[in-house]
Amino acid sequence: MTLIPRPFRTARVAALLLGGGVLLGACAQPGQLGQPVPAAPAAPAAAPVAVPAPVPATVEPAAGTVDSKVTIRTPGPAVYAVRTVVLAPGETQEWHRHPGTETVIVRRGAVTLGREGGCTPARFGEGEALFVGDAVPHRLANDGTAPAELVVTTLLAPGVPDSEDVSSPCPED
Template sequence: MTRFGRSTRSVAPLLLLAGLLLAGCAQPGQLGHDAPPAPPAAGPVAAVQAPPPPLPAGTADVGRGTLPARIQMTTLGPADVSVRTVELAPGESTGWHRHPGFETTIVNAGELTVQTAEQCAPRRVGAGEAVFVPDAEPHVMRNDGTVPAQLVVTQVLAPGAADRSGVAAACGGSALR
């Protein structure tokens, strides 16, 4: 018996009904409700959205690029993160190497030719694009262009390990060495 003289068995259906009624009052995006689609713009007047909050003073992008496909990044524990800028002169190459972790490279300016052990066909990556190299994947990057390639390289590596090690060319007959 409850304090009001009713058994828990008779109160439970009332609580369930109250919960269902309140769930029907939930706003879009709450309790699993989908947000409604944005209304179409009517003529020259478009829907007005609140601007995003400003970034802290002194904030600036070091680089921004788009990856061409879905990627997956996981670590088995703590990791060291390194972000650096790299400039490859025309004709300069990183040489075949691998990292004890994964790497994302953004091309800020110029062009890069990339080859990985998994995809031996060289591919060109231009300004505004990015490259993802999975954990321990042998790869080489080369500037085959006529202007310097300016890169932002982010690596997530095993703690305390050397950030790279040289490897033999993974793709036979390659122009990238």
Template sequence: MSRTGPRLAAVVGLAAVVLTGCAQPGQLGHPDPEPVATVLSAPSAPAAPPPPTGPVLIGSGRVEERVNIRTTAPAEYAVETIVLRPGESTGWHRHDGPELTAVRSGEITVLREDDCQPARYSPGEAVFFPDGQPHLIRNDGRVPAELMVTSLLAPGAPSQTPVAPAC
């Protein structure tokens, strides 16, 4: 046997190893892979936005009159949202403490015991009622009026007390 025989056999053997290592499944004796089940999942919901940090303004309004708030004893502070539908009113009532009402949307008409001239308030405006002042708030508009009402009440007192109409 010539000297090239063993070298040729080694080269051919090395080529076979290299080619076998490079072979794709289904080639040169490599078996085809088992089929893999594909599971499709629904897209995930977008992440909720992070909660706001710092103060969050709920509502505001400008009071054009002088405001004087005093309590002679402890008071309970309350903030509530009231929505008056078109044609709806609060009825004549008073509070055992001062009230500040800001208009967030819509428009309201206000009547006071000491001033029966209707006063209109629009979004961004506010009206102040001193302790015990009878008044009525109504929606004479065509859309709901959303109000943010802030009050300081005597502990245990009702949020409002009905009174006889003043006008």
């Protein structure tokens, strides 16, 4: 066996170790063997999540027959609104008037209507409708034992209060 002098042997071992280190270093994954961890790639922008459109609430149709001829005129623009009103048994609205017209469909129960020029209250039941002309003082009352559900439609002057309280036009009130 041939002996290699010590300084050469040390150099050879160092070269082998260095070569192995370079080889291993080249195979190492980021973060191993002291290699820096690259910055995480920017996450792709998340695709917008499709939000399903809200399912409209089922609207129960309401229809009623008005007891007389109806004429509606507005002097200019008007605000059209539809809402549901429930009058509890025994509940009565105060006398009031609107800056426009009101049509009421009785969906459930019954109400009585008192209005200027007709102080004897008129009764309206399910499937019937009533019309109150522009600025006519009136009031509705539920004199029954069950709630009265009403679909109230108004056509009112814009920018003014929806209604104003008035004194009773009927002498017996």
